Amino acid sequence: MPNFAGRNIFATVTQDMHKKILLLAATELEIRPLNSFLKEQDAVDVLIAGIGGVSTTYGLTRQLARQRYDLVLQAGIGGSLANRYAPGTVAVINRECFGDLGVVEEGRRRSVFDLQLAPADAPPFTGGWLLNPYDGLMALTGLDQAKGVTVNEITTSKDTIRHFRNDLGAEIESMEGAALHYVALQEAVPFLQVRAVSNYAGERDKTKWALGASVSKLNEIIEQLIRAFIA
Numbered sequence: 478m479p480n481f482a483g484r485n486i487f488a489t490v491t492q493d494m495h496k497k498i499l500l501l502a503a504t505e506l507e508i509r510p511l512n513s514f515l516k517e518q519d520a521v522d523v524l525i526a527g528i529g530g531v532s533t534t535y536g537l538t539r540q541l542a543r544q545r546y547d548l549v550l551q552a553g554i555g556g557s558l559a560n561r562y563a564p565g566t567v568a569v570i571n572r573e574c575f576g577d578l579g580v581v582e583e584g585r586r587r588s589v590f591d592l593q594l595a596p597a598d599a600p601p602f603t604g605g606w607l608l609n610p611y612d613g614l615m616a617l618t619g620l621d622q623a624k625g626v627t628v629n630e631i632t633t634s635k636d637t638i639r640h641f642r643n644d645l646g647a648e649i650e651s652m653e654g655a656a657l658h659y660v661a662l663q664e665a666v667p668f669l670q671v672r673a674v675s676n677y678a679g680e681r682d683k684t685k686w687a688l689g690a691s692v693s694k695l696n697e698i699i700e701q702l703i704r705a706f707i708a
């Protein structure tokens with residue numbers, strides 16, 4: 478809970494009483510525990526955009542053309558690439574990249590930036606990353622800040638996992654994170670991507686996933702963040 482010495486610290490930076498939040502998720506399952514809470518929240522619109530970057534980009538861009546928001550809050554599960562993010566833990570993503578936008582050549586993965594097909598510093602990219610510039614918002618969540626990588630196909634290859642972890646330094650993999658960062662940066666809308674780790678990347682044995690625990694923890698935190706933001 479973004480709370481310091483009994484004070485709601487979101488309130489110290491958000492003076493407007495009519496804040497509008499867009500809660501964005503890939504699937505209904507990821508925010509199902511919030512159903513009854515969300516029904517009572519006039520300040521919150523919900524967008525279930527579907528799995529993957531394309532549907533997220535389309536849905537979010539269309540919604541932002543209809544309505545202005547003070548915050549887009551993405552809630553989702555993801556796969557961990559780092560031991561510090563065990564299944565069940567939750568982080569806010571401070572930078573994102575497209576993990577599969579490029580080529581695999583002679584066993585080596587290279588991005589469009591490595592290939593010099595696109596400039597790594599042309600907006601909204603900074604050094605090939607999609608940074609969340611809202612440092613204050615991220616800090617106020619009180620969550621650990623992790624680096625995200627977004628893919629169209631859930632990663633199972635050990636070489637790709639090694640590349641994401643060791644070469645990119647990515648910590649949490651999802652299928653929608655970079656789409657949020659890309660659209661929100663282009664539209665200059667404040668945003669947060671909150672990811673709960675449901676599994677270690679590459680783990681396809683669902684008995685080893687913490688799906689229920691990750692969704693519960695994610696929803697607990699999302700509810701706290703919404704309450705704090707609109708307070």
Ligand SMILES: O=C(O)c1cccc(C(=O)CC[C@H]2O[C@@H](n3cnc4c(=O)[nH]cnc43)[C@H](O)[C@@H]2O)c1
Pocket residue numbers: 503504528529553554555556557628631632650651652653675676677678679683688
């Ligand atoms: O196959 C199943 O039974 C099943 C059950 C629950 C969830 C799934 C998914 O494949 C979820 C994809 C969804 O969640 C994010 N996610 C979760 N783990 C990962 C991962 O290791 N790598 C990439 N994305 C992941 C993703 O953002 C999707 O929205 C399957």
